[in-house]
Amino acid sequence: MTTRTRPAPARRGTPRRRRVDGLHAYTLLLIGWLILPVAIMIAFGFNDVHGKQNYRWEGFTLRWYAHLLDKDDLVTAVVNSLTIALLSTLLSTVAGTLAGLALGRYRFRGGGATGLLLLMAISCPEVVMGASLLSMFVTFGLPRGYLTILLAHVMFSIAFVAVTVRARVVGLDPAVEEAARDLGAGPWTRFRLVTLPMIMPGVVAGALLAFVLSIDDFVITGFTSGATVTFPLWVYGSTRTGTPPQVNVLGTLIFAVGAVVTAVTARRGARAPDHSRAW
Amino acid sequence: MTETQPAPARDDPGRAVPAIELAGVEKAFRVHGEHVAAVRGVDLEVGQGEFFSLLGPSGCGKTTTLRMIAGFEEPTAGEVRLHGRGVTGVPPNRRDVNTVFQSYALFPHMSVFENVAFGLRRRGVPKGEIRARTGAMLDLVDLAGRERRRPSELSGGQQQRVALARALVNRPRALLLDEPLGALDLKLRQSMQVELKRIQREVGITFLYVTHDQDEALTMSDRIAVMNEGLIEQLGTPREIYERPATRFVAGFIGTSNLLAGEVGEVTGGGSRAALSFGPDGRVEVPVRDGLRVAVGERLELTIRPEKIGIGADEPADGLCGVRGTVTEVVYLGTSTSYNVTTSAGADMVVFQQNATSADDAAARGDGVWLSWDPLHSYAIGAPR
Ligand SMILES: Nc1ncnc2c1ncn2[C@@H]1O[C@H](COP(=O)(O)OP(=O)(O)O)[C@@H](O)[C@H]1O
Ligand SMILES: [Mg+2]
Numbered sequence: 256m257t258t259r260t261r262p263a264p265a266r267r268g269t270p271r272r273r274r275v276d277g278l279h280a281y282t283l284l285l286i287g288w289l290i291l292p293v294a295i296m297i298a299f300g301f302n303d304v305h306g307k308q309n310y311r312w313e314g315f316t317l318r319w320y321a322h323l324l325d326k327d328d329l330v331t332a333v334v335n336s337l338t339i340a341l342l343s344t345l346l347s348t349v350a351g352t353l354a355g356l357a358l359g360r361y362r363f364r365g366g367g368a369t370g371l372l373l374l375m376a377i378s379c380p381e382v383v384m385g386a387s388l389l390s391m392f393v394t395f396g397l398p399r400g401y402l403t404i405l406l407a408h409v410m411f412s413i414a415f416v417a418v419t420v421r422a423r424v425v426g427l428d429p430a431v432e433e434a435a436r437d438l439g440a441g442p443w444t445r446f447r448l449v450t451l452p453m454i455m456p457g458v459v460a461g462a463l464l465a466f467v468l469s470i471d472d473f474v475i476t477g478f479t480s481g482a483t484v485t486f487p488l489w490v491y492g493s494t495r496t497g498t499p500p501q502v503n504v505l506g507t508l509i510f511a512v513g514a515v516v517t518a519v520t521a522r523r524g525a526r527a528p529d530h531s532r533a534w
Numbered sequence: 535m536t537e538t539q540p541a542p543a544r545d546d547p548g549r550a551v552p553a554i555e556l557a558g559v560e561k562a563f564r565v566h567g568e569h570v571a572a573v574r575g576v577d578l579e580v581g582q583g584e585f586f587s588l589l590g591p592s593g594c595g596k597t598t599t600l601r602m603i604a605g606f607e608e609p610t611a612g613e614v615r616l617h618g619r620g621v622t623g624v625p626p627n628r629r630d631v632n633t634v635f636q637s638y639a640l641f642p643h644m645s646v647f648e649n650v651a652f653g654l655r656r657r658g659v660p661k662g663e664i665r666a667r668t669g670a671m672l673d674l675v676d677l678a679g680r681e682r683r684r685p686s687e688l689s690g691g692q693q694q695r696v697a698l699a700r701a702l703v704n705r706p707r708a709l710l711l712d713e714p715l716g717a718l719d720l721k722l723r724q725s726m727q728v729e730l731k732r733i734q735r736e737v738g739i740t741f742l743y744v745t746h747d748q749d750e751a752l753t754m755s756d757r758i759a760v761m762n763e764g765l766i767e768q769l770g771t772p773r774e775i776y777e778r779p780a781t782r783f784v785a786g787f788i789g790t791s792n793l794l795a796g797e798v799g800e801v802t803g804g805g806s807r808a809a810l811s812f813g814p815d816g817r818v819e820v821p822v823r824d825g826l827r828v829a830v831g832e833r834l835e836l837t838i839r840p841e842k843i844g845i846g847a848d849e850p851a852d853g854l855c856g857v858r859g860t861v862t863e864v865v866y867l868g869t870s871t872s873y874n875v876t877t878s879a880g881a882d883m884v885v886f887q888q889n890a891t892s893a894d895d896a897a898a899r900g901d902g903v904w905l906s907w908d909p910l911h912s913y914a915i916g917a918p919r
Binding site: 428430431433434435436437438439440441444448449452453 | 604606625626627628632633635636637639640641642643652653656657700701704
């Protein structure tokens with residue numbers, strides 16, 4: 256077939272023929288279906304609307320990007336969402352990592368029950384969790400607001416972080432930490448230089464999950480927010496009067512950040528099981 | 535727990551302090567509320583610079599013994615002493631021994647260099663010295679030029695050598711190795727045996743080597759402790775262990791061994807020699823090891839290695855032991871020929887004969903033969919079961 260007597264002529268410009276079989280078509284359809292809402296969200300952030308309803312295309316503008324921070328209450332809601340997400344990610348990642356380590360490493364009294372509780376926290380319907388958190392805060396006399404939202408978010412995120420980290424810990428050879436001990440590393444050094452780097456992929460995955468869960472949580476936040484408003488709550492409230500295009504712009508920005516983070520972690524994960532210099 | 539005071543460091547010049555000493559060491563684990571004895575009383579001393587092996591079948595307590603010396607487990611009773619000092623309660627990071635783990639346990643996120651330098655860095659060794667010592671150690675294990683690799687980019691044999699270098703670079707007073715070659719294939723294992731022995735000779739560090747492979751223990755060790763069910767069955771040089779197995783277990787576990795039992799007809803030499811009587815079918819004399827008491831009329835069992843036995847048609851000369859039997863099988867093995875003989879003394883015995891220049895076998899299937907050996911090559915192990 257390939258008798259290489261002379262170089263084949265460059266066939267630039269000739270489209271490569273592709274077989275579009277059933278599976279291929281299905282994949283394209285699926286991707287389209289997933290991307291369509293996002294595409295519409297992005298497009299209508301550039302829509303030159305003048306009334307309150309942002310449903311019909313009226314021309315291209317960058318106006319909404321320029322006036323992104325015009326609506327003070329929307330800005331407040333976004334700041335609330337971001338700070339709550341960051342804080343709850345930080346707290347739940349620390350607490351969840353420790354819980355995941357303990358559950359994956361040791362057999363201890365109450366260990367089985369804790370594992371079961373984590374599963375329950377994950378599988379519990381959000382409405383039920385939100386309602387019970389609300390009644391708990393009322394019972395304790397805790398005024399609903401920023402703090403109760405944060406507490407609620409930390410609470411449901413811990414379970415996800417703990418489960419992700421535990422899965423990583425269970426796969427580790429306990430002898431590796433013993434080796435560190437054998438070579439003179441005390442408990443803290445051991446954790447910092449050996450254990451943490453080895454479970455880091457699990458910790459990062461758990462933290463990303465916690466952030467994503469927090470920033471777009473609506474149901475549980477709704478129950479525990481009191482007068483405090485987060486981005487999802489503000490958007491929901493705005494649908495009655497007409498959602499301003501700034502919401503699309505914010506959604507686009509959040510989506511862009513998420514896409515970049517996902518791409519970066521995917522590349523790091525593919526490269527090697529290491530993303531930490533040991534010192 | 536026995537309340538043993540930490541022994542003061544002994545430094546009388548006449549006797550070298552052993553590198554590792556175990557005194558009445560026991561270890562029991564609680565498994566589902568029940569005590570399981572893993573080590574049931576082990577006493578041993580490993581001399582400085584010695585290559586000492588713990589040999590025994592899987593589950594006999596070798597790893598547990600090693601872990602008590604390293605400090606990962608505390609003995610339930612008894613004491614571990616390192617260079618004369620009791621180390622009860624001393625954590626592994628403050629014991630002057632290092633371990634080579636069976637799984638290697640390399641740090642997967644660090645390079646070969648970082649793995650090997652880990653122990654030195656923990657002890658605050660200056661940077662230049664770390665580089666020099668790590669480099670020299672990687673040379674010693676033939677891994678120069680691989681400093682920047684990750685463990686996952688190395689072959690099994692190379693990973694094994696990183697694990698060895700990582701432990702040795704700290705110049706521990708003793709190195710503990712738990713089946714370090716267990717995961718390698720036979721060829722690589724054999725070449726690593728030679729390599730390990732060379733490295734040990736070069737660095738002069740005490741090696742305590744755990745293995746279930748008798749060939750490995752016999753070829754590498756200065757001395758061997760054969761373990762079974764948490765106890766040491768026999769402790770001695772490879773030659774002693776092989777040629778004079780002290781118990782039925784040792785005889786069976788190491789190499790092929792013949793067991794022969796009979797009634798004691800005479801005891802001579804103040805109890806150091808016993809003669810078993812088989813009437814016209816044979817006469818057997820056997821040295822009795824210290825601590826074993828024999829009496830006329832009791833039954834006694836002895837062991838003898840197959841290659842120590844001669845086979846022939848004639849009754850052996852006086853001074854040799856002899857038993858009559860019938861050849862049931864002849865197997866040509868290349869360098870030797872193996873004969874299975876059913877003896878009149880009641881035991882089936884195996885005999886190996888070197889294949890010398892003669893093209894003929896010493897006997898054929900169905901032949902009536904005399905088996906003969908020097909009494910010094912047999913060994914009384916006690917009453918038969
Ligand atoms: N952490 C442990 N918990 C309970 N039992 C153990 C533990 N470690 C070892 N054992 C038991 O002790 C015995 C000896 O084990 P080990 O020292 O690993 O033997 P070896 O290394 O000779 O194969 C085995 O019966 C094993 O099941
Ligand atoms: Mg073992």
